[in-house]
Amino acid sequence: MNSVNNQQPLLEVKKLGVTYTDEKGSLQAINEISFSVEREQFICVVGPSGSGKSTLIRILSGLLAPTTGAVFLDGSEIKKPRQGVGIVFQKANLMPWRSVLRNITLPLEIKSVPIKEAESKARELIELVGLKGFEDWLPQDLSGGMLQRVAIARSLVQDPELLLLDEPFGALDALTREKMGAELLRIWRARKKTVIMITHDISEAVFLADRVLAISPQPGNLRLDLKVDLERPRHEEDRFTPEFVGLTQQLREAIE
Amino acid sequence: MNSVNNQQPLLEVKKLGVTYTDEKGSLQAINEISFSVEREQFICVVGPSGSGKSTLIRILSGLLAPTTGAVFLDGSEIKKPRQGVGIVFQKANLMPWRSVLRNITLPLEIKSVPIKEAESKARELIELVGLKGFEDWLPQDLSGGMLQRVAIARSLVQDPELLLLDEPFGALDALTREKMGAELLRIWRARKKTVIMITHDISEAVFLADRVLAISPQPGNLRLDLKVDLERPRHEEDRFTPEFVGLTQQLREAIE
Amino acid sequence: SGKTPLQEPSNELTHIRLPMGYIPNVQYAAFYTAVEKGFFAEEGIELEFDYAYETDGVALVGANELQFSIVSGEQVPIARAEGLPVVYVMAWYEKYPIAVISRSELNIQKPEDLAGKRVALPGLFGANYVGFRALLGEANLKESDLTLESVGFNQVEILAAGTSDAVVVYVANEPVQLEAQGYDLNQILVSDYLDLVSNGLLTNETTISENPDLVRRMVSAALKGIQYTVENPEEAYEISKKYVEGLEDADQEVQMGILRASINLYQTDPYGYSHPAAWTNMQEVLMKMDLMKKEINLEEAYTNEFSQ
Amino acid sequence: MKVILKFLKKVGFIILSLAVGLILWQAFTTYSDIPSFIFPTPFDVWEKFLSVARDGSLLFHTLVTLQEVLLGLTLGLGAATLTGYLLAKSRTVERVLSPYIVASQSIPIVAIAPLLVIWLGPGIFSKILTSALIVFFPVLVNTIVGIRSVPVELYELMRSLQANHWQRIIKLEIPAALPVFLGGLRIGATLAVIGAVVGEFVGADKGLGFLVNVGRGLYDTSLVFVSVFTLVILALGLYGSVVFLESRLLSWKKRE
Amino acid sequence: MKVILKFLKKVGFIILSLAVGLILWQAFTTYSDIPSFIFPTPFDVWEKFLSVARDGSLLFHTLVTLQEVLLGLTLGLGAATLTGYLLAKSRTVERVLSPYIVASQSIPIVAIAPLLVIWLGPGIFSKILTSALIVFFPVLVNTIVGIRSVPVELYELMRSLQANHWQRIIKLEIPAALPVFLGGLRIGATLAVIGAVVGEFVGADKGLGFLVNVGRGLYDTSLVFVSVFTLVILALGLYGSVVFLESRLLSWKKRE
């Protein structure tokens, strides 16, 4: 499926630093972060508000250029948005005038994929995210959880290698959030993507990830790179196991 | 402080039923709920979306009249909003053109309390909720957690006996949410109010409440009335004790 | 500096609001002079000038909201045909004040020469249109024999720009302006071809029957002003400065020229008299133009009773 | 069925309200002794309407004005949309042009309409231009507001999908700005009629504005009323067309 | 300092843009051979301005128009605000009145101004009324939109605080509707000038609209230009006053 050398990590972040500069002055959002991500890993990034998590995602997606350092995807430097990366934002970010189906075909339309083909791919993904029957609904008629499912489907429609999620469940309530987490795991397992997901919620991070990165605020520094060795598939009850609790407490301390 | 008979419960909900009727038809939101609340208790109400939790709060605050049954506060039936009840809504619901101080004095202004007196009461509460120094800030410059502190201060400024909170932390992230919960407990202990708080988050409910009511959806029915006998003051670590986990699992089963 | 006339308030004076049909202009010198010289006050009348549209003035007189108005002659038969009980009681101009002018190099000298030309006029209504059609009638031309363009009150600009060959204008105004700008003009005056009812004083049947004395006083004062202006044009000009905004700063020669051209149109003998032939001609023209649906009894439309 | 009933109810209200107006009008003209050349009765106006409708002159003048209005609207719309897009995109262009635009908005069109006749001649062009001029400003303002209201997040989405310039305009900016833009068009449509009439007033030998002048010149106030009513109906028709367009193009907003 | 610099930059742009306009104008009049009684040079206009400024007539007529505009604006504003409030509050009133309001909006004011002069006489009242009429619609629409945009939650808050009718209007509706309302007033302020001028055109012996007519009557095109520029400045001054009022009353919105 992929011709590049599979031994090399999919993503390499090297001495990344970001400083925002505007009329009012400049602000160092990220201060020399380095890490790399293997293929098919599920990574969560946690950190308090303002620690530069969204900035990191913007860099990885190519929407923003680093001030210092560089980021490599499959060995080549990321300089602007490129094929092979899917993004899910905090707000589902759908076009309110497009139906569920049309929102999902959008990335393919932009690549001038014939509409028939785009629709059939989109329908596949609609089934995957559990929205069969809602193809023609408009975003305004969907609940928050359903909106995020559409956004996830849209990010998958180009079959990207890397999936970036910036607090995708931030706007959802606790119960829906748990369900969506499980859903995401299911999709990840079905599609075998590399996932980097940002979250506020430490328990969620531990529950979902193979590895959790903890970032401290202002400027963002990598405080802890924590491997989560819990067995998969994981269950809600696992949240109360001593290992789970231990990991969350370790992360809590790292970011406080 | 209060001349009525203190043996009788503060609040009595008797066979309460609510049906919404509009052009499209009618919908039974609550189906015969009865319970009573003792003075100075901290009650949490949990239930999935659409189970009638907000409807219940609207009834208790007198903003909505019951379809069947009745609610008594201090022995007299609640028919419209009345003195002695403070409300905190899901959205902080502040007036964007009023400063923190002015938002908190609003209820007293409406009661024509002299402005000096109103301000000194408001300042006391600003200190209680930890916003000293932010008196003249505008809502738009505050974070979500600070906004809810203002809303809580506003609900307390008339020194109500009963405090009703409808998912006050729904819009906050997980970390801030935990902190605000602890804050609310501190205020509750300092002022000794009776509190009824709605939440989506079972763990939060168990952590905060003396008693948790679980409501099932459509129409809302009282499924479980659970006493929480955990010692106070409670700590974050308590969330991982077997008793705590047991209570949350009991509630989870009740509402699913 | 407000240009409203100042007079000593007196209980005996009858207040008259007089619609003039155009903005303050030196052409109204006769009325300004009559006020300044006290001719109106002598007759117990306090005059207030109203510069509303002509047709509004006529309508208000017709409804007896106002007693008097200054009008162009063609308005009277048109209004009476529509049922407005208005009566023309004093001729101010003897000659119909409309002309067709063109640059002299085009050699348009008589109405017949207009055939096939582009002619601009303010619009298909009012004195300009009536006067123009009367000329065409005299030359046996139809509207379709030439190109007619409605351009609003922009004839001077149109002629200067040369987009039309000829323009229909007010004799006492536009030609004076254009000549002052150095244009060499040919003029075809309607009054050289046909006698038509021209500008005068309008009242209504109610006022005539209920207050004939007021009408007499009004006419008398106006006639005195006309006569005085004819005899003392320079003084009348100076008086007008008090009433006409901007007159002081305007080109004095041009404005004096306008006053002289206006005086040329005034009735000479006797003042105020309206010729029956002019009424018959006017009705004929208006009927031909379809501006009147039915013939009216001209005897009821005007009277010379008050001007003698 | 329900839709039809609702529509009937709406139409019923309009008819009722017009009937009340007619009755008041008739009563007013009957009981005051205002002559009909100052204020005609509804019956006079109706008779006049029948007569000019029968001899075809009303239709002729209406078509003339309609033509001017449609061309003026098209011209004004085109110019305003292009300028608006440029202004929305470039702060510099906005700074240089905006003094003129605000000033032009405050020039009474009645004061410059004669100039237009001088420059463009007495034909249809001067009317088209007055109409276009008056349409320009509201459409311009709403184009700017519309384009500026496109959510930044959707721009980021398009960027992350590597959309090109045209795709951004067609798939994002046009649909997103459409609601506000059409709001400007609503106002523009009625103003276009007013603009054409102002042009006709200055100098014209056909069109409804000319017919008003004819009526006034002939002391035929019924004709003035018939012409003004026709103008109002023309304007309402255009307004209605825009509303219809909105209901089609913005059907995704209908349920808000 | 920064504020001053920013202000200077803004003013600088306006001056630059006006200077370019002046130069283009001078060049146009120099290189085309249009006589100055048709299109005067900037210098002619400046001379005329000095002369009418010196003899006080410009000030006199400006004050007349200003008086009409201010009274018209007050009247239109008062009527529109009251009607708007009623319409915003009652669907029935809205249904009965709205056909008239939309229709009135499409009546060319130039067509009915003469009628107003007939009915009200040539004095100041007819000008006040044309001004008020033209102001009415945009202010009405924005009053309705403003009142309808008051968040329901704040209404509920006021109800729960047992606020009475007046308190609701003064403490909630007025401040909440103010931003949208002032937006309407911005448009209304410039329209008020246009309305007064239309009234003066129809029949007046003072005011700037009259001065335009005088200039046209005397073929003194410089006077026409001076009058029109004064009108534009008047309109811009009113517009600026509203913007200033906004910056004062809506200081809480400034940082948005």
Ligand SMILES: Nc1ncnc2c1ncn2[C@@H]1O[C@H](COP(=O)(O)OP(=O)(O)OP(=O)(O)O)[C@@H](O)[C@H]1O
């Ligand atoms: N475009 C920008 N210009 C200037 N400063 C910015 C910009 N975007 C973000 N910042 C600042 O950079 C810092 C990091 O912001 P970022 O949005 O990456 O944090 P975050 O971890 O995503 O926070 P949150 O959890 O609240 O979303 C913050 O202090 C923020 O104010």
Ligand SMILES: Nc1ncnc2c1ncn2[C@@H]1O[C@H](COP(=O)(O)OP(=O)(O)OP(=O)(O)O)[C@@H](O)[C@H]1O
């Ligand atoms: N004003 C209303 N008119 C009609 N139906 C309503 C109204 N308000 C609520 N409902 C319906 O009543 C039911 C209960 O609503 P309610 O808001 O009380 O639920 P909730 O438990 O607060 O939900 P959530 O957790 O989403 O806030 C829902 O089905 C809702 O659609």
Ligand SMILES: [Mg+2]
């Ligand atoms: Mg973020």
Ligand SMILES: [Mg+2]
């Ligand atoms: Mg709720």
